[in-house]
Amino acid sequence: MATAANSPTESRYRLDQVDADADLMVLNFGPQHPSTHGVFRIKLILDGEIVIRAIPYAGYLHRGVEKLLEKLTYAQGVPIVDKNDYVSPMSNEQALVMAFEKLLKVEVPRRARYLRLIFSELQRIASHLLWLGTFALDMGGALGGGSTVFMYCFRDREGILDLFEAVTGGRFHYNTHTIGGNRHDIPLGWDKRVLAYLDMLEPRIAECESMTTNNSIFVARTQGIGLIDKDLAQGLGLSGPLLRASGVDHDLRRDAPYHAYDEVPVRVMVEQAGDCQARALVRVREMRESIRLVREALAGLPEGGINSGKIIKMPQQFKAQSGQVYAAIETPRGELGTFVIAGGGDKGTAPYRLKIRAPSLHALSALPWILPGHTISDVVVVLGSLDPIMGEVDR
Amino acid sequence: MGYLTDSLRALGTTLRNMRRPATTIPFPQQIREREERFRTSFALLHDENGEELCVACLACERICPSEVIKMKVAPKRESPFSGKRRGYLEDFTLDLTACIYCELCVQVCPTDAIVMTRVPEVPGFDREDLVLTMDKLYANEHAKPLTWATASKLNEMQEPPKVAKVEPAKTEPAKTEPAKSAPAKTEPAAAEPAKPAAVAEAVAQEAP
Ligand code: SF4
Ligand code: SF4
Numbered sequence: 001m002a003t004a005a006n007s008p009t010e011s012r013y014r015l016d017q018v019d020a021d022a023d024l025m026v027l028n029f030g031p032q033h034p035s036t037h038g039v040f041r042i043k044l045i046l047d048g049e050i051v052i053r054a055i056p057y058a059g060y061l062h063r064g065v066e067k068l069l070e071k072l073t074y075a076q077g078v079p080i081v082d083k084n085d086y087v088s089p090m091s092n093e094q095a096l097v098m099a100f101e102k103l104l105k106v107e108v109p110r111r112a113r114y115l116r117l118i119f120s121e122l123q124r125i126a127s128h129l130l131w132l133g134t135f136a137l138d139m140g141g142a143l144g145g146g147s148t149v150f151m152y153c154f155r156d157r158e159g160i161l162d163l164f165e166a167v168t169g170g171r172f173h174y175n176t177h178t179i180g181g182n183r184h185d186i187p188l189g190w191d192k193r194v195l196a197y198l199d200m201l202e203p204r205i206a207e208c209e210s211m212t213t214n215n216s217i218f219v220a221r222t223q224g225i226g227l228i229d230k231d232l233a234q235g236l237g238l239s240g241p242l243l244r245a246s247g248v249d250h251d252l253r254r255d256a257p258y259h260a261y262d263e264v265p266v267r268v269m270v271e272q273a274g275d276c277q278a279r280a281l282v283r284v285r286e287m288r289e290s291i292r293l294v295r296e297a298l299a300g301l302p303e304g305g306i307n308s309g310k311i312i313k314m315p316q317q318f319k320a321q322s323g324q325v326y327a328a329i330e331t332p333r334g335e336l337g338t339f340v341i342a343g344g345g346d347k348g349t350a351p352y353r354l355k356i357r358a359p360s361l362h363a364l365s366a367l368p369w370i371l372p373g374h375t376i377s378d379v380v381v382v383l384g385s386l387d388p389i390m391g392e393v394d395r
Numbered sequence: 396m397g398y399l400t401d402s403l404r405a406l407g408t409t410l411r412n413m414r415r416p417a418t419t420i421p422f423p424q425q426i427r428e429r430e431e432r433f434r435t436s437f438a439l440l441h442d443e444n445g446e447e448l449c450v451a452c453l454a455c456e457r458i459c460p461s462e463v464i465k466m467k468v469a470p471k472r473e474s475p476f477s478g479k480r481r482g483y484l485e486d487f488t489l490d491l492t493a494c495i496y497c498e499l500c501v502q503v504c505p506t507d508a509i510v511m512t513r514v515p516e517v518p519g520f521d522r523e524d525l526v527l528t529m530d531k532l533y534a535n536e537h538a539k540p541l542t543w544a545t546a547s548k549l550n551e552m553q554e555p556p557k558v559a560k561v562e563p564a565k566t567e568p569a570k571t572e573p574a575k576s577a578p579a580k581t582e583p584a585a586a587e588p589a590k591p592a593a594v595a596e597a598v599a600q601e602a603p
Contacts, residue, residue: 079495079499173496215401306553309554311550312499
């Protein structure tokens, strides 16, 4: 089995080492390819079936979100970022409102912080379930037709969307966070529904595990594939499950607690191997951990208001002094940060410049390092294990 | 090695799942019951006298992040019912093709005039069907089920509680508002699971 190179230039499959008469081929993988999880293109230079070089091209889904957020006021911005990482919209909203709250110096009531924690952990389960399903689908026929696990995961993920629908009225585009708190309180009896759902989900995760991470076919296809070592992971600025699968014990939820994570501590899941299997294991364990966190947070959910009195009435209601802030949260994909420069003065109602640090973009930057040496069929597996969401990469 | 046994085990899981109740429904014949807060299309409402609630204050047009609400304001005149001078709409369109269903227009309305509807399907056969004119919006008031959310309910839910409870031992840094953070030791009062119909009332009561 081919081991991954440490850098494109140190690759043992370097272009100049390939026989002069080797029959090289250029293959455009994507942008319209179901396995790229969106519109993403990799130019692969192949020697037979072996990848010699991989050059990723992003940008097919660029929508100018950052520019749009500079045009809209602070009050209007939140619903726009729902569309960035469309697999975990809650996390997007939270990253944005946290930056705005820091800038505008608004406190968030304790109940709202607990609710945000619950939403973000449920969203993590939903996102990882979708990832597990599509990852199994990427493996194709190896796993009992491939789409079996995919369907099971989607079925179980529906439950979370239903729960979010009951709170916010939306299934993807919630717009439930606002500067200074939340817009929707949970309906009566919602916590019971969540607990019942989690009780149902726990054995289902074990079931999915038996078909994926505990399945010898799955292990054979993921072990030793797409190796990212510790130095490479840190050097590329990877975060989230990718970083933790490479043996770096880092999680913003524990290291820089936000929401209510200081009161509901997180156990961080770390794996040492750094291959596709390690990334899968980290994500599956994180789902279990999220279940525990949601249960704990629901048990300790404080009474009280969900908003500190900054109810949105008109677009120009928030005025910021000039300044800069950065706020980051741990989304299912890693560190999602928002950097805001506020203009102040007449322009104080909208950000002067806003930059989103998307974890998926960093994940994709690992491709030229880890793909060389693998076969074409492994490209799909490696790409799937990085769990990139193109809406977030291109913004 | 264990390929065969693992494949058989996976087959066992599949068989177990075959005995579970189906999660899909035959869609056009059967339509899933939506949650009370589910939101899609829009409606404009009348008050009990049959007068339009909208006072053409432009608040919804200004807040809309997608700028899909366009209205023409009629000159102010006296209301035949209350006798007060108030604004009236001359024309109002809402372009659903670009609406992001953010519910902000509903939240800012001072008179609860604009609300969202609870129908899951809003497709049409041409583009015109997705542009809601004033007539369509007023017709939706009775033609479609409405969602729970109105401006006053949303505001009531977000309003910080008036009376601050005594701070428990675990204090927090000073807040802009009194921290009313008595941790809920007991389960919240709700005993029965949320039935869609009960949610609206329940939430209305829950908000202090
Ligand atoms: S829901 Fe949002 S985007 Fe749609 S009309 Fe209302 S404010 Fe505009
Ligand atoms: S906010 Fe309400 S009252 Fe004001 S223009 Fe819009 S619908 Fe009419």
